[in-house]
Each structure stands twice: as C-alpha cells, then as structure tokens.
Amino acid sequence: MTVFLLRRLLQAGGVVLVMSLLVFVGVFAIGDPVEILISPEADQIERERAVKALGLDLPLWQQYLVFLGKALQGDLGRSFVFNEPALQLILQRMPATLELALGATLAALVIGLPLGLYAGLRPHSPVSRGIMATSILGFSLPTFWVGLMLIMVFAVQLGWLPSTGRGETVEILGTRWSFLTRDGLAHMAMPALNLALFKISLVIRLTRAGVRETMLMDYVKFARAKGLSPSRVTFVHVFKNILIPVVTVVGLEFGGTIAFSVVTESVFAWPGMGKLIIDSINVLDRPVMVAYLMIIVLLFITINLLVDITYSVLDPRVRLEGKS
Amino acid sequence: MSLPAVAAPGGPTLEVRNLRTHFFTRAGVVKAVDDVSFTVERGKVMGLVGESGSGKTVTGFSIIGLVDPPGRITGGQVLFQGTDLASLSEAEMRNLRGNRIAMIFQDPMMTLNPVLRIDTQMIETVQAHARVSREEARQRARDALGQVGIPSPDERLRAYPHQFSGGMRQRVAIAIALLHKPELIIADEPTTALDVTIQGQILAEAQKLCAQFGTALIWITHDLSVVAGLADDIAVMYAGKVVESGEVGAVLDAPLHPYTAGLIGSVPSRNRRGAPLSQIPGMTPSLLNLPAGCAFRARCPRAESRCAEPPPFAEYLPGRHARCIHPYIEEAVRA
Ligand SMILES: Nc1ncnc2c1ncn2[C@@H]1O[C@H](COP(=O)(O)OP(=O)(O)OP(=O)(O)O)[C@@H](O)[C@H]1O
Ligand code: SF4
Ligand SMILES: [Mg+2]
Numbered sequence: 001m002t003v004f005l006l007r008r009l010l011q012a013g014g015v016v017l018v019m020s021l022l023v024f025v026g027v028f029a030i031g032d033p034v035e036i037l038i039s040p041e042a043d044q045i046e047r048e049r050a051v052k053a054l055g056l057d058l059p060l061w062q063q064y065l066v067f068l069g070k071a072l073q074g075d076l077g078r079s080f081v082f083n084e085p086a087l088q089l090i091l092q093r094m095p096a097t098l099e100l101a102l103g104a105t106l107a108a109l110v111i112g113l114p115l116g117l118y119a120g121l122r123p124h125s126p127v128s129r130g131i132m133a134t135s136i137l138g139f140s141l142p143t144f145w146v147g148l149m150l151i152m153v154f155a156v157q158l159g160w161l162p163s164t165g166r167g168e169t170v171e172i173l174g175t176r177w178s179f180l181t182r183d184g185l186a187h188m189a190m191p192a193l194n195l196a197l198f199k200i201s202l203v204i205r206l207t208r209a210g211v212r213e214t215m216l217m218d219y220v221k222f223a224r225a226k227g228l229s230p231s232r233v234t235f236v237h238v239f240k241n242i243l244i245p246v247v248t249v250v251g252l253e254f255g256g257t258i259a260f261s262v263v264t265e266s267v268f269a270w271p272g273m274g275k276l277i278i279d280s281i282n283v284l285d286r287p288v289m290v291a292y293l294m295i296i297v298l299l300f301i302t303i304n305l306l307v308d309i310t311y312s313v314l315d316p317r318v319r320l321e322g323k324s
Numbered sequence: 325m326s327l328p329a330v331a332a333p334g335g336p337t338l339e340v341r342n343l344r345t346h347f348f349t350r351a352g353v354v355k356a357v358d359d360v361s362f363t364v365e366r367g368k369v370m371g372l373v374g375e376s377g378s379g380k381t382v383t384g385f386s387i388i389g390l391v392d393p394p395g396r397i398t399g400g401q402v403l404f405q406g407t408d409l410a411s412l413s414e415a416e417m418r419n420l421r422g423n424r425i426a427m428i429f430q431d432p433m434m435t436l437n438p439v440l441r442i443d444t445q446m447i448e449t450v451q452a453h454a455r456v457s458r459e460e461a462r463q464r465a466r467d468a469l470g471q472v473g474i475p476s477p478d479e480r481l482r483a484y485p486h487q488f489s490g491g492m493r494q495r496v497a498i499a500i501a502l503l504h505k506p507e508l509i510i511a512d513e514p515t516t517a518l519d520v521t522i523q524g525q526i527l528a529e530a531q532k533l534c535a536q537f538g539t540a541l542i543w544i545t546h547d548l549s550v551v552a553g554l555a556d557d558i559a560v561m562y563a564g565k566v567v568e569s570g571e572v573g574a575v576l577d578a579p580l581h582p583y584t585a586g587l588i589g590s591v592p593s594r595n596r597r598g599a600p601l602s603q604i605p606g607m608t609p610s611l612l613n614l615p616a617g618c619a620f621r622a623r624c625p626r627a628e629s630r631c632a633e634p635p636p637f638a639e640y641l642p643g644r645h646a647r648c649i650h651p652y653i654e655e656a657v658r659a
Contacts, residue, residue, distance in 0.1 A: 226421065228448060
C-alpha cells in the first residue's frame with residue numbers, strides 16, 4: 001500500500017508538471033490581457049510600466065519559470081482584476097462548487113440506484129421501459145436548457161424554489177456552506193438536480209446492466225440454492241457486485257461534474273469556481289485561469305486515487321500493492 | 325416448517341417421474357429434459373451420466389425448482405419423501421433448498437460470490453434455516469470446513485473466494501451443502517475441475533457421508549469410472565431422456581441400450597489395454613425440434629425402421645429399464 005501510494009504520488013507530480021506547462025502555454029495563446037486591462041487612454045510610458053508590473057514583458061519561457069518558482073511556494077499569482085492571490089480567490093469559491101457537485105452525486109445515487117435496480121430486476125415491465133426511456137432524455141437534453149426550464153417552472157411559474165444564489169450559509173472552519181440551512185438547501189435543490197441529470201441516467205443504465213448481468217451468474221443461483229430469501233440475494237449478493245462498477249464510474253465522473261458545473265453555476269448564478277472562471281475568461285485574467293486549471297488537474301488526480309482505494313475496499317480481488 | 329408426513333418411512337428419498345423441462349427460446353422449444361424418471365433411495369448414490377448437453381444439469385435444477393425463464397417444467401412429478409414439490413409454495417421450497425435438498429454446482433470457480441467472505445456465505449446459509457446466533461453459526465461453518473478437509477478453518481473463514489484454489493472452492497461449496505445435513509444432495513460434476521487425488525478424497529468423503537447420515541446422493545458426471553466406483557445405481561441420459569437405468573454393476577457389465585454400450589466402449593480400461601478405443605460415430609443431435617422416434621438412431625449400430633417410432637422406456641429385466649426397441653437382452657441375460 002505504501003509503495004503503491006508513493007508511486008502514485010510521483011506519477012501525480014509528473015502529470016502536474018506537464019499540465020502546468022500545457023496550461024500556461026494554452027492560456028498565453030488565448031489573447032493579450034494588456035488590451036483589456038489597461039485603459040485605452042493610457043500613454044506609452046504608463047502602459048510599459050503596467051506591463052512590467054504584471055511581468056508580461058518577459059519572454060514566455062521566463063514567465064513560465066517565474067510562475068513555476070512561485071507555484072512551488074504555493075503562490076499561483078495575483079488576479080489582474082481583483083488584485084488578490086488567484087489561489088485564494090478560487091479556494092474561497094471552492095466550497096460552493098464542491099457542495100453542489102457532492103449534492104448532485106448524492107442525488108444521482110439516491111435516485112439512480114433504486115430505479116436501475118428495479119429496471120434490472122423487471123426488465124420487461126412497462127415501468128422499467130418508462131425508466132429507461134426517461135433516462136435517454138437525461139443523456140440527451142442540454143444541461144443549460146433543462147436548467148432554464150427548471151427555473152421557468154419551479155421559480156417563475158410555481159414560485160416554489162429560489163432561482164439564484166446560495167441562500168443562507170453557515171460558517172464552519174472558515175468556509176461557508178449552504179447545505180446546513182433550510183434556505184440554503186432550497187437554493188441548492190435546482191442546481192444540484194440540474195447538474196445530476198446526466199449522472200442519474202448514467203447510474204440507472206449502469207445499475208440496470210449490472211443487475212441483469214449479475215443475475216445470470218452462477219453464484220446468484222447458488223445463493224438461491226442455499227435457500228436465501230430473495231431480498232438477501234438481491235441486496236447482498238447482487239447489489240454488492242454492481243456497486244463496484246457504479247462507484248468507479250460515479251467517482252471518476254466527479255471531476256467531470258466539477259468541471260461541468262461551469263454551465264449550471266452560470267445558469268443559476270451559483271457563486272462557485274465555475275462562475276469565477278467564466279468571468280475570468282471574459283477579462284483574460286490569466287493567473288486565475290491558470291490557477292483554476294491547475295486545481296482541476298489536482299482534483300482529478302486526487303479523485304482517481306480515492307476511487308482506486310475505494311475500489312480495493314469493495315472488491316477484494318484488487319490489491320493495492322507495488323507489484324507491476 | 326416441516327413437510328406433511330405422508331412419506332412411508334421406508335420410501336425412497338426422491339422419485340422423479342416423467343419429468344419434462346423445456347426452454348421456450350426464440351429459435352424454438354429446447355426439450356432439455358424430456359421424460360426423465362429415476363428413484364434415489366435413502367443412503368444411496370445415483371450416478372446420472374450422459375454427454376455434454378444431455379440435460380443433466382437442467383434435471384438437477386428442475387428438482388430444486390430453480391429453472392429460470394425461458395425454461396419451465398412442463399410435465400411430470402418430483403416426489404421428495406413422497407411430497408410432490410410442485411404442490412409447495414415458493415416459501416416452502418425455499419425452506420427445503422440448502423436445508424433438506426442441497427446442490428453442488430458444476431463450476432467451483434463461479435459458485436462463490438467473489439465479493440463476500442467465506443464466513444458471510446456460510447453463516448447466511450446456516451441462519452437461513454436455523455434460528456441460531458452468529459457465533460453458533462460461525463461454529464457450525466467452521467466444523468463443516470473441517471469436515472471437508474480444509475486446514476485451519478478459522479483462518480480460512482475470513483478469506484475471500486479468490487484466495488482459494490479451484491479444489492478448495494469446491495470443498496467450500498461441498499461444506500455449504502453439508503451445513504444442514506440434507507436428506508438429498510445433488511452434486512453436479514463436483515470433481516471434474518479437480519485433480520485426481522483430490523477427486524479421490526472427495527469421492528471417499530461423499531460415500532462416508534451417505535453411510536453416516538443416510539443422505540441420498542445424485543452424482544452427475546460424464547465419467548463412467550467415477551460412477552463405477554461410487555454409485556449404487558445409474559441413469560444414463562441422452563438428448564434429454566433417460567435411455568437406461570438400473571443397478572450400476574449390472575448396467576456397466578452388460579448394458580441394454582446401444583448408447584450405454586457405446587459409452588462404455590469409449591472408456592479406456594485396464595483389461596482392454598492395447599485394444600483400440602471405439603467411438604460413438606456422429607454427433608449429439610440438437611435438442612431444438614428433435615424429430616420423433618429414437619434420438620440415437622442416426623448413430624446407432626442396431627437401428628432399424630421401427631426406431632422411427634418413439635421407443636418406450638420399458639423394464640426389460642428386473643430393475644433394469646431401457647428406452648430401446650432392440651436392446652442387448654441376450655447379452656445381459658448371459659452376463
Ligand atoms: N437457459 C437456457 N436456454 C436455452 N437452452 C438451455 C438453457 N439452459 C440449458 N439449455 C439447454 O439444455 C440442454 C441441456 O443442458 P444441461 O446444462 O442440462 O446439459 P448437461 O448435461 O449438464 O451438460 P454438461 O455436461 O455440459 O454440463 C442444452 O442443450 C442446453 O443448450
Ligand atoms: S431404439 Fe433403435 S436406434 Fe434407438 S437405440 Fe434402440 S436400436 Fe438404436
Ligand atoms: Mg451440466
């Protein structure tokens with residue numbers, strides 16, 4: 001296990017380094033922030049001073065080395081716009097995005113697993129066919145459109161749920177969370193559901209396929225031959241086996257959910273990282289973009305590692321050892 | 325829950341009468357089991373033999389009521405200690421399964437759930453049929469593992485199936501079958517996947533069990549030498565039907581049915597060393613839409629025009645049935 005972790009950390013370091021280079025060059029290629037940041041009335045001298053202050057006069061490779069050196073000390077640069085450390089800006093907004101993504105994942109499991117299980121156990125019933133047909137909608141409807149529809153129906157027409165913002169929050173360990181207040185939960189409901197839509201369909205399909213496949217296995221028949229009750233066969237023998245692929249996919253999807261929350265956060269004006277990055281791209285706030293992308297890379301790496309560990313807990317056949 | 329005590333004390337443990345199990349597939353009706361009859365007495369071993377696809381496993385599943393769609397039992401009776409199992413509710417059947425009738429599956433690599441520990445899979449079986457504490461159940465599980473010769477059972481209980489070899493897994497499956505000292509065990513080729521020494525140990529174990537507890541045993545195999553050493557009676561299946569049955573020594577010495585004779589001729593044996601092995605010519609027929617008449621007739625050396633009619637399953641000699649209109653009677657009488 002230790003060897004496994006060490007090796008994974010080394011790999012992760014390599015990936016981060018390569019990604020930082022790609023991100024830096026990529027962001028550089030998008031456009032020149034000078035045009036946006038410096039007022040057109042500024043004269044040549046003021047202009048040069050500003051460019052120098054931002055470090056934009058150096059050649060690209062030097063800018064990268066400066067960035068790298070500072071990054072190693074935990075400094076990902078200062079936002080051109082807010083004049084605050086980029087990392088701090090993003091971390092301030094991270095809890096909002098995290099709780100939204102976690103809420104969506106939870107909703108996907110709570111809704112998707114039972115529906116998928118039912119559809120897998122009774123594949124030919126009309127209800128199952130209905131579930132499967134609906135899940136296709138979940139895959140194919142565009143997120144932003146569904147988000148707008150949700151707002152139209154539940155906020156505008158029915159007035160049941162608020163359409164923007166995080167609502168009331170509670171501070172824990174210096175960060176603010178919405179899910180602990182009634183008002184916060186009400187604000188979270190629609191964006192979380194919107195973000196969960198694709199995942200719900202995914203979980204339904206994975207669960208159904210897993211159940212149908214597992215039901216045919218000899219060990220399920222053997223469990224029945226032992227005289228176990230149908231509920232024990234379903235919830236212990238079948239369910240535990242299908243959890244493995246479902247957890248893997250949902251876990252790996254988590255990074256994607258965070259990245260995808262850009263759309264949902266914009267539609268519902270949810271003040272998370274996704275909204276910040278969209279605003280930053282609009283004004284070409286390079287340090288924030290770079291910091292955001294680096295954090296996403298780190299998140300993906302961490303999630304992959306966690307999924308591997310969870311996987312080994314669920315599936316005894318997987319050993320996390322240093323063996324090749 | 326106990327069965328109504330209709331069974332006469334001396335009656336057979338299991339009587340299968342004209343059992344039919346068909347699979348209604350898109351391609352047509354597969355008559356996997358089509359008129360199977362045999363009897364298993366208390367404490368006796370019945371060898372059920374036949375080549376691959378002859379319907380042995382489906383027969384076993386039909387007895388414990390685990391035929392899944394598109395399959396269905398379409399006829400006949402399964403009498404367990406005199407009770408027709410078709411008359412029992414699903415809950416009553418569940419009470420029999422794993423408790424009074426146990427089955428050991430063909431492939432030990434696939435029988436145990438890969439994500440559950442051995443103790444979980446054994447304790448749940450104990451607790452499905454006996455109101456005992458977890459501790460007591462674990463105790464019984466450990467004893468059963470010891471009984472089938474698994475060393476350090478305490479430690480092995482905490483292991484997962486993938487940590488066992490195929491032979492050890494089959495022993496675990498056998499231990500699970502033994503947990504409630506069932507009256508009937510259906511063992512579906514339990515030793516095919518094992519090497520010869522372990523096979524011998526398990527066969528000896530099985531015989532001991534029958535003698536000790538009066539357990540009736542159906543031993544499914546296509547290995548005639550196993551049947552010769554272990555079984556009291558034999559039933560030979562071909563294309564979903566029992567084509568010959570009787571006491572094992574008599575049948576193997578002088579078979580009535582040409583198919584049985586062919587099977588025996590294709591087994592290597594010590595006293596015929598050097599002699600060429602004979603083979604049954606031709607192929608096993610597809611069970612899909614079998615024509616009427618004897619299913620063996622395309623491969624039979626004694627086939628004649630009358631064989632196009634379905635031959636009856638008749639008792640040609642005392643205790644010896646065959647499904648053939650032209651059996652080797654004289655040879656059997658002379659033997
Ligand atoms: N679910 C099913 N659907 C359709 N046909 C089936 C199904 N299960 C079994 N059969 C058919 O029933 C027949 C008998 O199968 P069975 O498994 O009983 O054979 P067997 O004698 O046990 O063979 P083996 O020695 O290979 O185990 C086969 O022809 C098989 O194709
Ligand atoms: S009935 Fe005819 S074809 Fe069938 S086994 Fe007997 S002799 Fe052969
Ligand atoms: Mg079989």
